[in-house]
Amino acid sequence: MSLEQSHPVHLEPSELGTKEYWDEYYQNDLENGAVHSDDEGDADVEGDGDEKTGSQQQPPDPSELDSWFDDVGAPAKTLAFLTSTTFPLSPNYVSLSGHTRQAPSVLDLGTGNGGALFALRLHGHYTGRMVGVDYSSKSVELARTLCAQYASSASSATDSGSSVDNIAFEVFDIIHDSPHGQPWWDASLGPGGFDLVLDKGTFDAISLSSATVADPASSNRHQRRICELYPAKVLQMVKPGGYLLVTSCNWTEAEVVAWFTTRPPGGSENEVFEVYDAIKYPVFEFGGQKGQGVASVCFRKPQRTETDQGRM
Numbered sequence: 001m002s003l004e005q006s007h008p009v010h011l012e013p014s015e016l017g018t019k020e021y022w023d024e025y026y027q028n029d030l031e032n033g034a035v036h037s038d039d040e041g042d043a044d045v046e047g048d049g050d051e052k053t054g055s056q057q058q059p060p061d062p063s064e065l066d067s068w069f070d071d072v073g074a075p076a077k078t079l080a081f082l083t084s085t086t087f088p089l090s091p092n093y094v095s096l097s098g099h100t101r102q103a104p105s106v107l108d109l110g111t112g113n114g115g116a117l118f119a120l121r122l123h124g125h126y127t128g129r130m131v132g133v134d135y136s137s138k139s140v141e142l143a144r145t146l147c148a149q150y151a152s153s154a155s156s157a158t159d160s161g162s163s164v165d166n167i168a169f170e171v172f173d174i175i176h177d178s179p180h181g182q183p184w185w186d187a188s189l190g191p192g193g194f195d196l197v198l199d200k201g202t203f204d205a206i207s208l209s210s211a212t213v214a215d216p217a218s219s220n221r222h223q224r225r226i227c228e229l230y231p232a233k234v235l236q237m238v239k240p241g242g243y244l245l246v247t248s249c250n251w252t253e254a255e256v257v258a259w260f261t262t263r264p265p266g267g268s269e270n271e272v273f274e275v276y277d278a279i280k281y282p283v284f285e286f287g288g289q290k291g292q293g294v295a296s297v298c299f300r301k302p303q304r305t306e307t308d309q310g311r312m
Contacts, residue, residue: 007262008255010207010225017208019135026138029113030145059149062122065115068201072294074247075119077279078200081298082245083124089196089243091125103128104195105188107237109174110134110202114143117167118150128195131184133172143169174233175206175213175226192239192301199234203259204250206230231260235271235301244273244299253278253295260299273299 015021067075081087085094089104103126108117111132120126134140150164170184179185179193212223238244248256260273279296 013210014208017205022136023138026142029142062115062119065113069294072281074294079119081279105129106196107194108132108198112139116198130167132169135173137171140169140171193237195242197238197244199246204248238301240303242301247296249294256295256297276300
């Protein structure tokens with residue numbers, strides 16, 4: 001079966017799939033000094049009319065930061081999943097063997113305001129290295145501003161769990177840039193990349209882009225929509241045995257699974273994710289059809305066997 005036959009039908013392009021849209025979106029946040037919230041009492045990084053600026057501001061709670069999926073409670077559900085006693089990377093994971101593992105490294109793709117990482121650190125008690133990347137420099141500027149505010153707030157707090165040390169935000173285009181050679185991609189990650197990679201709407205935005213790139217696996221440099229190459233790009237950034245959590249409002253759970261378990265162009269049969277679990281949301285019914293308004297699927301990158309390594 002060819003890749004064209006195996007992936008879901010493409011979405012119609014939208015302005016939400018353009019870098020210009022997101023640059024303007026986050027520039028608006030920076031200029032207005034506000035952090036969007038779906039609640040009427042929007043969080044404001046300029047405080048309550050005082051004269052504090054920059055890192056002196058009292059930062060909003062991570063749960064108050066704008067998220068694409070607030071309306072269905074996705075941020076809270078994904079945090080609960082990642083901090084459960086059954087998720088292997090969770091600080092609360094109960095190992096039957098009693099083995100204590102090193103704090104996992106976390107990469108947030110399309111980090112936006114950095115809210116997912118702040119929630120994992122401040123509410124989920126993930127203590128390992130965290131990196132948030134985004135192709136919008138305005139997004140990274142906003143996330144760094146908030147990180148400075150959290151750091152300033154933590155410096156005067158007695159709870160060491162409020163520290164945002166070891167969180168970095170960097171400009172990175174996953175389609176056109178290689179992670180190898182980036183300052184944040186170094187030997188401390190170990191083989192293969194990060195333990196946990198998060199995608200909360202980034203694949204949605206990429207799927208809405210009309211941009212195409214030449215398929216590196218095609219002899220005639222066939223042009224493909226960038227969403228077709230995205231899963232293989234992400235696969236390279238997850239270490240063997242690591243996890244990827246994808247949250248989408250544009251694709252059904254079955255479609256997300258199809259995208260990320262399809263053999264990438266030129267890849268071997270072993271170079272795919274496998275489904276680990278999925279988060280359940282309220283089911284709605286319309287026109288006789290039932291479905292969820294959002295899908296969150298957790299994938300695992302299989303460990304390489306000695307046979308697989310011998311083929312490389």
